[in-house]
Amino acid sequence: xxxxxxxxxxxxxxxxxxxxxxxxxxxxxxxxxxxxxxxxxxxxxxxxxxxxxxxxxxxxxxxxxxxxxxxxxxxxxxxxxxxxxxxxxxxxxxxxxxxxxxxxxxxxxxxxxxxxxxxxxxxxxxxxxxxxxxxxxxxxxxxxxxxxxxxxxxxxxxxxxxxxxxxxxxxxxxxxxxxxxxxxxxxxxxxxxxxxxxxxxxxxxxxxxxxxxxxxxxxxxxxxxxxxxxxxxxxxxxxxxxxxxxxxxxxxxxxxxxxxxxxxxxxxxxxxxxxxxxxxxxxxxxxxxxxxxxxxxxxxxxxxxxxxxxxxxxxxxxxxxxxxxxxxxxxxxxxxxxxxxxxxxxxxxxxxxxxxxxxxxxxxxxxxxxxxxxxxxxxxxxxxxxxxxxxxxxxxxxxxxxxxxxxxxxxxxxxxxxxxxxxxxxxxxxxxxxx
Amino acid sequence: xxxxxxxxxxxxxxxxxxxxxxxxxxxxxxxxxxxxxxxxxxxxxxxxxxxxxxxxxxxxxxxxxxxxxxxxxxxxxxxxxxxxxxxxxxxxxxxxxxxxxxxxxxxxxxxxxxxxxxxxxxxxxxxxxxxxxxxxxxxxxxxxxxxxxxxxxxxxxxxxxxxxxxxxxxxxxxxxxxxxxxxxxxxxxxxxxxxxxxxxxxxxxxxxxxxxxxxxxxxxxxxxxxxxxxxxxxxxxxxxxxxxxxxxxxxxxxxxxxxxxxxxxxxxxxxxxxxxxxxxxxxxxxxxxxxxxxxxxxxxxxxxxxxxxxxxxxxxxxxxxxxxxxxxxxxxxxxxxxxxxxxxxxxxxxxxxxxxxxxxxxxxxxxxxxxxxxxxxxxxxxxxxxxxxxxxxxxxxxxxxxxxxxxxxxxxxxxxxxxxxxxxxxxxxxxxxxx
Numbered sequence: 034x035x036x037x038x039x040x041x042x043x044x045x046x047x048x049x050x051x052x053x054x055x056x057x058x059x060x061x062x063x064x065x066x067x068x069x070x071x072x073x074x075x076x077x078x079x080x081x082x083x084x085x086x087x088x089x090x091x092x093x094x095x096x097x098x099x100x101x102x103x104x105x106x107x108x109x110x111x112x113x114x115x116x117x118x119x120x121x122x123x124x125x126x127x128x129x130x131x132x133x134x135x136x137x138x139x140x141x142x143x144x145x146x147x148x149x150x151x152x153x154x155x156x157x158x159x160x161x162x163x164x165x166x167x168x169x170x171x172x173x174x175x176x177x178x179x180x181x182x183x184x185x186x187x188x189x190x191x192x193x194x195x196x197x198x199x200x201x202x203x204x205x206x207x208x209x210x211x212x213x214x215x216x217x218x219x220x221x222x223x224x225x226x227x228x229x230x231x232x233x234x235x236x237x238x239x240x241x242x243x244x245x246x247x248x249x250x251x252x253x254x255x256x257x258x259x260x261x262x263x264x265x266x267x268x269x270x271x272x273x274x275x276x277x278x279x280x281x282x283x284x285x286x287x288x289x290x291x292x293x294x295x296x297x298x299x300x301x302x303x304x305x306x307x308x309x310x311x312x313x314x315x316x317x318x319x320x321x322x323x324x325x326x327x328x329x330x331x332x333x334x335x336x337x338x339x340x341x342x343x344x345x346x347x348x349x350x351x352x353x354x355x356x357x358x359x360x361x362x363x364x365x366x367x368x369x370x371x372x373x374x375x376x377x378x379x380x381x382x383x384x385x386x387x388x389x390x391x392x393x394x395x396x397x398x399x400x401x402x403x404x405x406x407x408x409x410x411x412x413x414x415x416x417x418x419x420x421x422x423x424x425x426x427x428x429x430x431x432x433x434x435x436x437x438x439x440x441x442x443x444x445x446x447x448x449x450x451x452x453x454x455x456x457x458x459x460x461x462x463x464x465x466x467x468x
Numbered sequence: 469x470x471x472x473x474x475x476x477x478x479x480x481x482x483x484x485x486x487x488x489x490x491x492x493x494x495x496x497x498x499x500x501x502x503x504x505x506x507x508x509x510x511x512x513x514x515x516x517x518x519x520x521x522x523x524x525x526x527x528x529x530x531x532x533x534x535x536x537x538x539x540x541x542x543x544x545x546x547x548x549x550x551x552x553x554x555x556x557x558x559x560x561x562x563x564x565x566x567x568x569x570x571x572x573x574x575x576x577x578x579x580x581x582x583x584x585x586x587x588x589x590x591x592x593x594x595x596x597x598x599x600x601x602x603x604x605x606x607x608x609x610x611x612x613x614x615x616x617x618x619x620x621x622x623x624x625x626x627x628x629x630x631x632x633x634x635x636x637x638x639x640x641x642x643x644x645x646x647x648x649x650x651x652x653x654x655x656x657x658x659x660x661x662x663x664x665x666x667x668x669x670x671x672x673x674x675x676x677x678x679x680x681x682x683x684x685x686x687x688x689x690x691x692x693x694x695x696x697x698x699x700x701x702x703x704x705x706x707x708x709x710x711x712x713x714x715x716x717x718x719x720x721x722x723x724x725x726x727x728x729x730x731x732x733x734x735x736x737x738x739x740x741x742x743x744x745x746x747x748x749x750x751x752x753x754x755x756x757x758x759x760x761x762x763x764x765x766x767x768x769x770x771x772x773x774x775x776x777x778x779x780x781x782x783x784x785x786x787x788x789x790x791x792x793x794x795x796x797x798x799x800x801x802x803x804x805x806x807x808x809x810x811x812x813x814x815x816x817x818x819x820x821x822x823x824x825x826x827x828x829x830x831x832x833x834x835x836x837x838x839x840x841x842x843x844x845x846x847x848x849x850x851x852x853x854x855x856x857x858x859x860x861x862x863x864x865x866x867x868x869x870x871x872x873x874x875x876x877x878x879x880x881x882x883x884x885x886x887x888x889x890x891x892x893x894x895x896x897x898x899x900x901x902x903x
Contacts (some may be wrong), residue, residue: 290892396880412697
């Protein structure tokens with residue numbers, strides 16, 4: 034059964050702490066194995082990729098067939114229904130529109146001392162997108178990872194996707210095509226991450242790698258970080274639903290299950306101010322589980338990690354709980370969701386009101402569905418255009434403006450014992466070097 | 469002697485690759501030791517901090533004296549000269565002004581389908597600033613790390629600084645005071661990072677840790693990453709100066725040395741289009757080294773890691789070389805620095821023109837001096853206000869707008885085999901759940 038906590042209960046603080054610090058993930062220690070694979074790809078390049086793909090995906094490849102051809106992509110798109118392709122296009126358009134507003138502007142100005150100052154943003158040169166194979170191969174993830182890169186202006190976007198036994202989700206290739214990705218390799222695992230980071234004869238290296246993956250992929254991303262940039266390593270998904278008793282319990286129950294069906298280690302939490310509503314939602318969850326196709330996964334997640342918290346006053350009490358949980362997804366199914374949202378600091382994405390189920394944000398709302406998990410919304414943001422850009426600041430002094438601000442630099446540099454710093458400024462001051 | 473490469477030379481590509489991949493850092497493997505220290509601080513809290521500080525800093529502390537009192541701070545400020553405090557204030561004002569322009573705005577709009585969308589930014593709740601002790605205890609670093617947090621609106625900024633044998637740089641405390649930091653602890657090393665990440669009875673945990681440190685501090689930051697956010701792990705400093713022959717060789721030589729004097733593993737590179745100017749700079753470097761106080765460090769850095777590259781045409785040839793080197797600092801001492809800068813993608817910060825030595829940016833220009841090293845300017849940016857904020861996206865549908873965009877979400881969710889996702893949307897559509 035999911036944990037049930039009552040904020041009035043004197044044991045509440047202890048129970049809530051338990052919820053905060055419960056470990057949901059069993060981390061496999063695959064680092065040594067992964068380090069070996071990376072070394073091997075660095076040394077043997079394509080040959081290593083071909084060997085690992087034969088061993089783990091049972092595919093016999095050559096340097097030429099590592100790449101999925103445009104003909105294969107087009108054939109896959111031909112297999113997708115019109116309805117699916119239209120839905121994909123709706124999603125892509127909305128995601129692009131939302132992300133376009135994130136493109137930052139250059140600043141360039143002259144200050145009162147005559148110093149020209151500013152910052153400009155440039156896209157990373159090349160980005161690599163990891164797409165898992167098999168059942169976790171989600172076309173929506175291709176859109177969410179590739180479109181921000183596209184909007185940022187990344188010139189080269191490379192996709193890798195393993196095709197165990199030759200299987201691939203045609204809609205994943207359709208999503209890649211919709212995002213303008215033409216460079217796709219049928220490789221996966223740590224070997225694919227290594228190829229993206231270090232390059233091989235066939236695959237040129239990238240500057241940044243994003244996208245979800247299993248424990249091997251996550252370990253490989255950690256190991257190549259520094260050589261390339263990476264996105265954050267995603268943990269299991271979470272939802273926190275704050276709901277008053279004027280919601281349909283069946284709707285709220287389904288929202289909780291939409292998170293739970295991802296993974297047995299996913300977490301769904303309900304905060305409400307009415308114990309009877311809490312009971313009604315719990316009952317509705319059980320009823321939905323009777324028919325839900327992924328009931329085995331969702332049920333285990335709900336029983337092991339689910340929680341229902343009852344408070345007296347949602348507006349007064351829930352913001353502090355939300356901020357400590359720092360949920361990936363926060364659904365506010367209350368009368369005045371804005372009033373509550375205004376009091377929240379930590380959440381990856383907020384879904385406001387009774388008609389905004391979290392799942393709408395997984396596909397078509399527009400904001401990204403790659404969001405900070407495991408309480409990292411305290412200090413990090415969902416994937417966005419800035420993740421594919423970097424800021425370069427600039428300064429320009431002339432003889433007058435360096436004379437205005439330089440002496441303070443000379444004083445500070447000397448106090449830090451950095452005389453070449455001081456002299457490199459002082460040489461440019463009137464009387465050069467004697468200052 | 470520094471490497472000298474001529475872009476006309478058939479062996480140039482190989483020499484340049486060597487420069488790119490030369491390892492300058494000897495990484496100490498301190499991870500096991502550091503992991504032990506972190507565990508100990510998690511278990512024993514203040515007692516562990518007191519033990520490690522007694523052992524490594526030879527300071528006998530109590531939970532009360534872990535903290536540096538306001539009286540001690542005021543006494544330290546009293547020891548600083550008026551000139552130094554004025555220079556500090558000039559730097560702080562300019563850094564604040566520049567960073568204030570980085571504060572992002574909330575977006576909140578309704579799209580054509582009636583969906584309300586947006587993103588808002590909030591500051592992290594608490595930030596920890598690591599300041600090294602001893603000779604690397606730089607007041608300018610306090611300003612550069614603390615002021616972006618301040619401008620972001622971080623409510624609690626905590627500073628830790630080891631005081632080996634009781635020694636502390638008074639100007640470091642003056643800088644902390646100037647930044648409004650009142651919570652300062654005299655601890656350092658991995659134990660200080662652990663205290664910031666996990667908290668003790670005396671020190672409440674923070675959400676993000678920034679600031680430079682030695683190998684132990686860097687390893688500790690890597691290990692606590694995930695529990696808290698961290699800034700990037702800085703490698704040794706680099707400068708790339710692009711200069712034509714209309715510069716004073718003595719100025720350019722001093723700029724190269726200002727980087728080299730940081731650390732024997734720092735790197736200074738000159739690109740010029742005139743072999744005679746290259747010679748003149750090399751001679752000027754040697755002459756400066758005769759009198760520079762930190763000549764031992766700067767000389768070793770220059771001999772071991774310095775490089776001079778001669779090309780024919782600076783505007784045509786240097787941008788590709790710059791982008792591959794992706795320097796932390798890029799100085800463009802040429803007639804039309806903007807034309808050259810426009811062709812550059814990868815650099816942490818650019819210093820434009822003959823009167824803008826890099827050192828002006830270390831102290832008073834305004835942009836941050838915490839910049840991406842080791843070629844990471846390919847995918848990352850200098851420290852800025854956004855590093856202390858996070859973006860929360862939001863969506864609000866009503867019955868009409870969910871009806872407009874919901875069906876595409878249902879289609880995609882079903883195709884991904886996520887039926888609870890599909891149903892949580894379908895329940896809200898007209899005809900609820902039958903859609």
